[in-house]
Amino acid sequence: MIKLNEFQNRFFWVICYSRRKEKGEMSARLVIIFVTIAILVAYFMTGIYQVGPSQVALVKTFGKYSHTTGPGIHVHAPYPFQTHVIVDVQTIRKQEIGFRTVRPGQYVQKKEEALILTGDGNIVSVEAVVQFRVNDPVKFIFSVENAEELVKFTTESALREMIAKRTVDEILTAERDKVSYEVHQITQQLLNQYDVGVTIINVLLQEVVPPQSVIAAFDDVNNAKQDKERYINEALKYANNLIPSVEGETRKIILEAEAYAQQKVLQATGEVQRFLSILNEYKNAPKVTETRLKIETLEEVLPKAKRIILLDGSQNITLLSLDKLIGGDGK
Incomplete structure (x- = not known):
């Protein structure tokens, strides 16, 4: 009896172990299936992407550009069949020359960039900012490598060229705005030749000292x-x-x-x-005129005299009464 009971117990435990093993294998299969499904879903999710209001997406098929999509949610074939690059085409970008912005309101000067030789052999320290916008995202991404650095170097080259044509006094005073305008024009021409796909908005000389x-x-x-x-x-x-x-x-x-x-x-x-x-x-009337002239002369010379004593050519004294001459009574 004892041996029969031991056999039954062993048989029971064997059956329980078999059932547990089958359940474990089934659970493992389910986990594998779920993991596989999750991986497949995640893989296909790589083909879903969203483009912001100021952005466009450049879709590449096997690494080659195929088409552009605008703002919204889009789907393309999963990696590695298709990929995409998001490009902001509306935000104004900037590159700094002669300094770097550490945080808003805090800057660090880059002396090797800031020092520029003038036409009269002097040196000035120039800090400038070039502002630009992407007008052709395909050229901006695929035509050149690191287009933003190219914009910076092109602007810096044009800036050094324009300052080298002027004296230090001109740069520090009247020619500052003209230099900004000329650098703007030259930089845009060069970038058009390089086919970079950007539009220069402005070139600002923030500090020239x-x-x-x-x-x-x-x-x-x-x-x-x-x-x-x-x-x-x-x-x-x-x-x-x-x-x-x-x-x-x-x-x-x-x-x-x-x-x-x-x-x-x-x-x-x-x-x-x-x-x-x-x-x-x-x-x-000579006599009358002569007498009248004498009287007028005496009246002018001696206006208050009534009688005048004259000494004529024969040394005789003559009493001349003006009143009688002019018709007075002589009193």
Whole structure:
């Protein structure tokens, strides 16, 4: 009896083990199936992609560009049959020359880029920013390698060329905006030749200063130039104030001289007319005219005298009464 029971127990355990083994194998198969399905789903999910509002997607078939898709959700064949590259075509991008932005409001200068030789042998420190937008994403991605760096190097080359054509004074003062415009134009022409597919929006010269080691000397020179300009302006102001005054005084003197000359001419003309009239009267009545002239002269010379004593040519004293001459009573 004892041996029979042991056999039954062993048989029972064998059956239980077999069932457990079958369940384990079935579970393993299910796990494998689920994993396989998950892998297949994940694999096919590689063909689903989303494009943002300001972006386009460049789809490649076996590594070669095939077509472009716009914003939205799209599907293509999974990797490695097809892949895609997302390109932002609306956002304005920028490249910095002579400095780098660490974080908003904090910058680090790159001296090897900032120092540029001018046409008169001086050196200036220039910090510039080039702003651009992608106008042809296919050329931007597939025509050149690292198109953004090419934009930076092209702008820097044009900037050095334009500054090398000018003196340091021109760069620091009046020619700054003109340099920005010329660099903009040259950079765009070169990038069009390179077929990069970008449009330059603007080239900004943020800072153009002498190198730090000589900035004190430049400040002295600039101060001297400013003093020179100030003195010149003060002299011009003084001259502008003085010249009208002198011109007015000159004009006044000229007008007075012309008036005096006119007065003398009229006076002389009047005297001539008076002399001629007296001459005519003298011709008609010499004695009367002579006496009248004497009386007028005496009245002018001695306006208050009533009697005048004359000494004639024979040394005789003669009493001359003006009242009698002019018809008075002599009292």
